[in-house]
């Protein structure tokens with residue numbers, strides 16, 4: 001949208017400048033008339049062209065802060081153009097490994113984010129504001145609603161901002177260290193409708209805590225749990241380590257492909273539940289399980305992929321670095337009556353080499369990895385190579401590190417059989433894909 005207004009303005013500037021040039025020039029009456037007619041014609045054509053462009057581009061939703069936020073890389077592009085662009089990125093990075101299946105796109109690429117974060121602060125006039133950090137800075141850009149985020153979550157954040165004034169709670173100031181209220185994090189369960197509100201404070205005391213909770217629940221009775229998280233560090237991390245539950249269970253549950261998952265504030269959970277089902281479906285399909293296999297799910301989070309694998313495998317071992325997520329994973333196995341999945345807490349590159357030595361745990365028929373953007377640690381790839389599973393399913397959120405790691409695995413005797421991408425981030429720039437490797 002920015003582009004439209006820029007173009008429009010520069011067009012206006014141009015015609016005004018032309019007018020100025022003409023003013024000081026003497027011309028014959030006749031030639032001036034012809035020129036004016038010509039100008040009118042040009043202006044009409046220009047307006048028509050602009051009108052056309054405007055109507056087709058304004059059919060895309062607009063966001064006043066898209067430029068400062070940087071969250072919507074695909075802004076100004078239609079969704080199909082975005083998918084084409086993502087396919088091109090994947091082709092550039094991973095085209096060397098063979099052909100891909102088409103990207104599985106979203107039905108509705110808006111308001112899909114089930115996890116919403118707002119930072120709180122003050123503007124120059126000391127009004128309380130909430131929103132996002134301007135890209136690459138710690139300046140707060142006020143935001144009331146976002147095209148990607150769950151609408152209800154955005155509404156709750158606006159309500160909380162309104163409540164701070166009446167409760168005389170000051171937002172935290174990162175420069176001076178004064179103030180209390182730092183962030184709000186909201187997680188919603190797409191299938192269950194459960195809503196968790198995490199209030200992140202600089203110190204553990206929330207004044208008139210009970211009344212605050214009551215007032216918030218009165219405005220939004222749909223909230224199922226409220227958690228107070230204390231972050232007293234000078235850090236860019238949103239959440240601190242200490243937490244108390246102010247209302248409800250302290251976690252939410254969601255349902256994916258018929259299984260229930262318990263999610264706490266600090267656990268990783270895919271932000272786009274509809275597409276997650278497609279992504280996990282692909283990972284499961286690529287694992288080609290018969291019921292006899294020992295499967296490792298590395299970077300397993302709260303055990304989502306692990307539990308689907310466990311249903312079709314003999315045994316599953318999950319490894320994850322965040323202790324709360326491992327607790328959730330164990331609980332999730334229990335909730336879903338799954339007894340053949342075991343979870344280990346620690347860095348995959350440390351835990352897996354140790355377990356790979358064990359007589360019981362050392363075997364792997366299939367290894368699934370789903371690392372963060374930086375990809376897999378070299379030590380882990382070496383260990384996987386030594387364990388020599390028949391198949392490796394690599395779930396990736398970064399085609400660059402996927403290509404890097406796949407090359408390492410190819411050097412260890414693997415070949416790529418399939419790559420399928422799934423769009424998890426409509427309007428965003430990230431490309432998520434699943435790659436199946438077979439031992440040669």
Ligand code: SAH
Pocket residue numbers: 268269270298299300301302303304305319320321322325346347348349370371372
């Ligand atoms: N497979 C899960 C999580 C994927 S996100 C899901 O789909 O929900 C990546 C996960 O890797 C996160 O849960 C993160 O906490 C974890 N992680 C990051 N570095 C790790 C490491 N070195 N070893 C093990 N887990 C790690």
